[in-house]
Amino acid sequence: MQAEIITIGDELLIGQTIDTNSAWIGHALSQIGVRVTKISSIQDDELEIKQQLDVSIPKADIVIITGGLGPTKDDLTKKVLNEYFGGNLIVNEKVQARNEAYFATRNRPNLAVNQQQALVPDNCTVLFNHNGTAPGMWFEKSNTIVVSLPGVPYEMKALMSDEVLPRLRENKQLKGLYCRTIQTTGIGESFLAEYIKDWENDVRKNGLSLAYLPSPGIVKLRLSSYSGEHEKVNRAIENLKTLIPQYFFAENDDSFSQIIGKILMQRKQTIGTAESCTSGKLANEIVKIPGASAYYNGSIVAYSYALKEKLLDIPSALLDKQGAVSKECVERMAMNGKEKLSVDYCIATSGIAGPTGGTSEKPVGTVWIAIAGPNGVEAQRFQFGQLREVNIELSCSNALRLLLNKLKNE
């Protein structure tokens, strides 16, 4: 089953908004076995929208459109779809009631432009939007499904998850799909492929399909059957796990932070960070997970030498001699941070994010990461590249990877 995505909005074309919707939809569809073959971002323009539909509908089994459903005059999608599919706009009472209640509780008038949000074409299935004034719409034309969704990411995601994906899963072409994903770390894609070559040949011979999904520090492997062969998939996944215990770290799509959070929650342990070069980003990665307050206490960001001394008790002699970007400093940061934050584990980072501040001995991109835990402290040196933001990001993902390895082995 093939899909095309159309995102509508001038703001996408002038680079004011990054189109994150397409990637989210592409990922969600690929999870249920639908392949996205094209993404088109087009202007809020009647002719452009119609021309794009003319091109996409014959090529795809499903076309997902986002954007252009707001109440202002720029937003043309509903009008155009109504004309394109030859419908008539009628009031949907459920949507109307929801929107009236919405404005009433906020003591704001339900202006004429907003009242129009309750109008829907009479030849579509209305997908009720709990999070906004614009409903989703589901059309069918000559064997192609055309779905129109709002462009606001959380409204779109809720409608995809609650309405679109469940309906698509019922489709006979997709009904047999069964897949499992495992995550590996510490090995690159091409080396992993070489390592599990025989296993891969076997699963392919067995009619299963395998996808490699690499991202910084992680390679995911997704194994799928399109004919409902749960047993075959399960057996192959269990075999794979025994084949690569040193690289395997999780099933499903959980991030490092999520997996770490689950382990700490289960073990009733706590965590904190003592950061220099990552300056709060590591703390933020941990706290992105809802419920993190159960295991995350807090952090000390000591960016200046003075605060490293004052807040983390790093001796000034150590800073003068070894410098802040050193094994000794980062280990002390982790140990003293553990103490001061009253946590079971403390991650510390210290490095030269760039673009300036490098030396021949410690060039830009040099980063030390240490983890102090119940069984002592360990540090590792990394050499990243020239770009400040990338160095900060890589420091965080590697710090979380090291912690996860440690937690798995304790």
Next chain:
Amino acid sequence: MQAEIITIGDELLIGQTIDTNSAWIGHALSQIGVRVTKISSIQDDELEIKQQLDVSIPKADIVIITGGLGPTKDDLTKKVLNEYFGGNLIVNEKVQARNEAYFATRNRPNLAVNQQQALVPDNCTVLFNHNGTAPGMWFEKSNTIVVSLPGVPYEMKALMSDEVLPRLRENKQLKGLYCRTIQTTGIGESFLAEYIKDWENDVRKNGLSLAYLPSPGIVKLRLSSYSGEHEKVNRAIENLKTLIPQYFFAENDDSFSQIIGKILMQRKQTIGTAESCTSGKLANEIVKIPGASAYYNGSIVAYSYALKEKLLDIPSALLDKQGAVSKECVERMAMNGKEKLSVDYCIATSGIAGPTGGTSEKPVGTVWIAIAGPNGVEAQRFQFGQLREVNIELSCSNALRLLLNKLKNE
């Protein structure tokens, strides 16, 4: 002058990579007066690439392609472009020398697949890539410019900035472009439009064009002349600034963090943060700016009640009575943080990011922000929405906005 962007890569379609290149290119082109009319993301597939070129070339003055220039067999763009424009692949010696030196200094062999990176079509202008093995290529066909760039964002950006944009600026259609952008805050787009209506009518009558560029908390106004009328643009911008002194906060595209950094650097003042709900993200926003170490000392992230007491001296009686999400608590956090971090300004945040933890009095999305400075402390309550990550982001952007206002008035 109209442009289309084509991004090539299966990873974009399955949502593994978010296409940030298009937005960057769209923004850069719009700055020099080129309008992007369409973005197409397509598969690594010969036929798809050729079909897309057939569609895009007749419609656009310039087509910018990114991706598909790597050394592996997935990467087809160069081969396809060479065929499409009827060229022959020849070795470019400058590229070859660069790539050989690159692998030699890393003690890695220059494999056959990598040697192919130095081959270029003989009918294009080669755009030398200092940051990677794949050169950019500039073709011209029936009045359309077709540029192919690597998909790695920092390689693409450097080639756009150093090679593509300067060449386009020389184009006669664009040579007259002169524009200035100012940033406003504290007023919504539609209210601003109403407020400056007469001024807007005047500049339009004068043949200048005006664009509103809204983003969370900020509305940018870009005023352009396409016929080199610097004087007219400058005069109108100065008039506008006197018209809206309470909303105007910066020229150009600087972020809050950048402007704050410049002011602090100039005044030789320092900053730190005492964070609860934003948990390090605010510190990270400040430190994103290269050179932040000149004015940023560090942060205390006190997520738990216990650490609020231990690290920020918040009295437990206050936490018990008013709670952490209160004016009293956030003001103390800011004042004590200022002291402990030895800074001139300290921003403090405390709120309920969600999805749980809300009460009828303090629902999810309630956030207090305080700033302590040389002239005392001030706090403000915000009510955001239901989504954890959005609440954390809005807390940060509003905190920086409040600080900037404070700095401007001191």
